[in-house]
Amino acid sequence: MAKTSSVEKNKRRRNLVDRYAAKRAELKAIIKNQELPLEERFRAQLKLSALPRNSSKTRIRNRCEVTGRPRGYYRKLKMSRVALRELGSMGMIPGLVKSSW
Structure with missing residues (x-):
C-alpha cells in the first residue's frame, strides 16, 4: 500500500486539472495562434504561468486504484501488475486466467 499522503496529493492534482482544464486550453489556443499580436500572446503566456503548477x-501520476502503487501500472485496467496478479489468482477479474504449473 502506498503512502496515503501520496495518493491524496494525486487526487488533489486531478481535481485541479479538472477545474483549470478549460482555462488552460483557452490560454494555450491564444499562445499558439500566430495571427495574434506578439504582446497579446505574451500576456496569455504570463497568465498561463500564473496558474497553479498542479493544474497541468x-x-x-498514474496510480493503482487498489493499492496506490505508482509503478507497473496497466492503463486499461487502472491497476498495478501486483494487484492484477493477486485479484486474478482469486478469480476476481472476469476473463483473466493465471496459469500455474
Whole structure:
C-alpha cells in the first residue's frame, strides 16, 4: 500500500486539472495562434504561468486504484501488475486466467 499522503496529493492534482482544464486550453489556443499580436500572446503566456503548477495534466501520476502503487501500472485496467496478479489468482477479474504449473 502506498503512502496515503501520496495518493491524496494525486487526487488533489486531478481535481485541479479538472477545474483549470478549460482555462488552460483557452490560454494555450491564444499562445499558439500566430495571427495574434506578439504582446497579446505574451500576456496569455504570463497568465498561463500564473496558474497553479498542479493544474497541468502532466503532473498527474498514474496510480493503482487498489493499492496506490505508482509503478507497473496497466492503463486499461487502472491497476498495478501486483494487484492484477493477486485479484486474478482469486478469480476476481472476469476473463483473466493465471496459469500455474
